Amino acid sequence: MIDQANWIWDGQTANTVSPVFQKEIAPAKPLRQAVLQITALGLYEASIDGARVGDALFTPGWTAYNKRLQYQTYDVTEQLRGKSAACLQVTLGNGWCVGRLAWENAYCHWAKQRALLASVQLQYEDGTQEEIVTGPDWQWAPGPVQFSELYDGETYDARIVPQDFRPVCLLEYTKDILIPQEGEAVKEHERIAPVAMFTTPKGETVLDFGQNLTGYVTFRVKGEEGQRCEFSHAEVLDKDGNFYTGNLRTAKNHICVILGQEELTYHPHFSFQGFRYVRIDSWPGQVNPDDFRAVAVHSDIKRTGDFSCSSSLLNQLYHNIIWGQKSNFLDVPTDCPQRDERLGWTGDAQVFVRAASYNFDVAQFFHKWLHDLAAEQAPDGGVPHVIPDVLHDKNHSAAWGDAAVICPWQIYLTYGDRAILEEQFNSMRSWVEYMRSRGDNEFLWKGDVHFGDWLAMDAPEGECVGATDLDLIATAYYAYSTSLLIKAGKALGKDMAEYEALYQAVTWAFRREFLVDGLPRCQTQTAYVLALYFHLTDRPHEVAAALARMIRDNGNKLSTGFVGTPYLLHALTENGYAETAYTLLLQEEYPSWLYSVNKGATTVWEHWDSIKPDGSMWSDSMNSFNHYAYGSVADFLFGKVAGINPDENKPGYAHVVLAPVPDQRLGWVKAQLETRHGLVKSAWRYEDGHVIYDFDVPQGATATIRIAGETREVQAGHFQYIR
Ligand code: BGC
Numbered sequence: 001m002i003d004q005a006n007w008i009w010d011g012q013t014a015n016t017v018s019p020v021f022q023k024e025i026a027p028a029k030p031l032r033q034a035v036l037q038i039t040a041l042g043l044y045e046a047s048i049d050g051a052r053v054g055d056a057l058f059t060p061g062w063t064a065y066n067k068r069l070q071y072q073t074y075d076v077t078e079q080l081r082g083k084s085a086a087c088l089q090v091t092l093g094n095g096w097c098v099g100r101l102a103w104e105n106a107y108c109h110w111a112k113q114r115a116l117l118a119s120v121q122l123q124y125e126d127g128t129q130e131e132i133v134t135g136p137d138w139q140w141a142p143g144p145v146q147f148s149e150l151y152d153g154e155t156y157d158a159r160i161v162p163q164d165f166r167p168v169c170l171l172e173y174t175k176d177i178l179i180p181q182e183g184e185a186v187k188e189h190e191r192i193a194p195v196a197m198f199t200t201p202k203g204e205t206v207l208d209f210g211q212n213l214t215g216y217v218t219f220r221v222k223g224e225e226g227q228r229c230e231f232s233h234a235e236v237l238d239k240d241g242n243f244y245t246g247n248l249r250t251a252k253n254h255i256c257v258i259l260g261q262e263e264l265t266y267h268p269h270f271s272f273q274g275f276r277y278v279r280i281d282s283w284p285g286q287v288n289p290d291d292f293r294a295v296a297v298h299s300d301i302k303r304t305g306d307f308s309c310s311s312s313l314l315n316q317l318y319h320n321i322i323w324g325q326k327s328n329f330l331d332v333p334t335d336c337p338q339r340d341e342r343l344g345w346t347g348d349a350q351v352f353v354r355a356a357s358y359n360f361d362v363a364q365f366f367h368k369w370l371h372d373l374a375a376e377q378a379p380d381g382g383v384p385h386v387i388p389d390v391l392h393d394k395n396h397s398a399a400w401g402d403a404a405v406i407c408p409w410q411i412y413l414t415y416g417d418r419a420i421l422e423e424q425f426n427s428m429r430s431w432v433e434y435m436r437s438r439g440d441n442e443f444l445w446k447g448d449v450h451f452g453d454w455l456a457m458d459a460p461e462g463e464c465v466g467a468t469d470l471d472l473i474a475t476a477y478y479a480y481s482t483s484l485l486i487k488a489g490k491a492l493g494k495d496m497a498e499y500e501a502l503y504q505a506v507t508w509a510f511r512r513e514f515l516v517d518g519l520p521r522c523q524t525q526t527a528y529v530l531a532l533y534f535h536l537t538d539r540p541h542e543v544a545a546a547l548a549r550m551i552r553d554n555g556n557k558l559s560t561g562f563v564g565t566p567y568l569l570h571a572l573t574e575n576g577y578a579e580t581a582y583t584l585l586l587q588e589e590y591p592s593w594l595y596s597v598n599k600g601a602t603t604v605w606e607h608w609d610s611i612k613p614d615g616s617m618w619s620d621s622m623n624s625f626n627h628y629a630y631g632s633v634a635d636f637l638f639g640k641v642a643g644i645n646p647d648e649n650k651p652g653y654a655h656v657v658l659a660p661v662p663d664q665r666l667g668w669v670k671a672q673l674e675t676r677h678g679l680v681k682s683a684w685r686y687e688d689g690h691v692i693y694d695f696d697v698p699q700g701a702t703a704t705i706r707i708a709g710e711t712r713e714v715q716a717g718h719f720q721y722i723r
Helices: 312-326 346-359 364-377 403-415 418-437 470-491 497-514 523-533 540-553 563-576 580-586 593-599 630-640
Strands: 019-025 029-041 041-047 069-075 086-093 115-124 131-132 139-142 145-149 151-159 178-180 188-191 197-200 207-222 227-232 254-258 264-266 273-281 292-299 303-307 644-646 657-660 668-675 678-687 692-695 702-707 710-714 717-723
Touching: 019 069, 019 115, 029 041, 029 086, 041 264, 086 115, 086 145, 188 207, 207 254, 207 312, 273 292, 292 312, 303 312, 303 630, 312 346, 312 593, 312 630, 346 364, 346 403, 346 563, 346 630, 364 403, 364 418, 403 418, 403 470, 418 470, 418 497, 470 497, 470 523, 523 540, 523 563, 540 563, 540 580, 563 580, 563 630, 580 630, 630 668, 657 678, 657 692, 692 702, 702 717
Parallel strands: 069 178, 151 254, 657 702
Antiparallel strands: 019 086, 019 139, 029 069, 029 115, 041 086, 115 131, 145 151, 188 292, 197 207, 207 264, 207 273, 207 292, 227 254, 227 273, 303 668, 644 657, 668 678, 678 692, 692 717, 702 710
């Protein structure tokens, strides 16, 4: 077993070259089974006699390494069967554990050196077994990967064949943190051919893959020994059509391959990029676009939901949301995949989790990440801004820390997954207790620094924190997370009386502090949205009417940021203003969801105005073109437009609530969702002055159908209504 193995390393702290470790595996007798268990400080890639072991990428994955380090188990029987000796080689790269992460050239968040821990268990036909573990009898040599960093790309020298193997060093490092793989492995997915090759006004040769994505470029090349292939990545072109890398900040995203004598097929080993365009900086001879493919790389999550409608713009938006999720579900839910960030921002994950769980099966993915969240939580319950935590900020922000409560609750709702509530309950409760402990009034969260309604349109020009009162946001989330904690506790059969009383007290305190006659004192769309969606006002009709008025007075445009946007359309629709919600959804002028679509976006942008109407960009300092937060609107497409919802009393779609809200401006809508209880479908279309609804409820599930003011309880089957 892997815990019998010894940590080994190459003893070369300051060396950027990836070491290749080697050991001969010589099965003494006929094999029944051979199993490799392996992990690393850094990233590893293993091969046996030159053939890659498994198809998982960026192993051992990203966790809070000082507390939890995954190892992987591979059946390597077929790679060893019939051989009297085989060569196991393992190359290590820096990755998240040892390499550069976050800002100011920060390295070595968890370990100063790459190291390997592995064991090969050989079970023989005669029932005996043998185990080979990493230790002093292994050897290493410098490999062809000369440099690799997640942000910066890779330099690969194909002329270098590892040789002159030398003894390894042993490393004193704990094995108490080892855990088996928890999330889905990261794997290669779509392979996309360039749609165009062109020369920019500056004279750059650029390949366009037609889709912004996360992964890498793979290519085939044959040249003279020593010739260089170099290229750079970008998400967008600038106003003049030139290659634009300003928004990558210090991330170099540069690939350099030095050719050997042989033809080479290459992709980066320990680096990934967020890109649509590739600039060829150096190439031996003519560039042939057909030699290149962009490979999308993400956690191997299964697609579950699909949405389409009569509007090609909305369909493109949904496509962009799917690609935003693929691009940012690379082992942890990240904010963005391209600049020197790519971190597990809690706020972004919280905002998007509901949409995410319509699009893909993300149960296992969130189990893993939430285990890290709990492991990283401060003793007082504070939740770090990013998980795994590389920022070490002692401050904790409302709407970001609430990921501790909102994410497990959503996974429970979507998948009926009680285990996640059991596993996370203490973490959920301690976040609520953290909020309770702040300031001098137990029932209000006032006076702390927060990210607020991040990137809202009502933020002062060039700034990030929107105009909504920070204390209002913080106390609203305090109430909301407490309400979810109560539901979670009850689902687990716990007595939640203390928290029910707390919830009442926080709600009353919120009303006294932030509302006047039921209406938020703070006159922003987001303040009104929170009062409605979190049920904090006893005058929802007036608040909704005022919100609808604010939107109309704002030219039928939203002004919300990360906090208000995910709930805006729900809050309107649930309170009688579906028409206003659709107006915002179908708005094409800036700021709106469809504005970026009309600007040619293929993923969701970080800012409503990442590219402004005049073609200029929001500042380089923070301008991702692949941020899923505003893609949270997918949960409105599924939950309200198509009306497919779980029932919190019978979660996991054991009972389905089908309550579509049609609008004539969308002629037809179709959505389907593969649930734990089978395939649910909902569709509607306008025809001859009627709305025709079609629903499918899978065997084993039941449903409530709510349309045109009527409610029906049904069993499995197909149902059609004309209204
Ligand atoms: C990230 C965001 C994140 C924010 C917090 C940014 O740099 O990209 O998406 O939530 O910081 O303020």
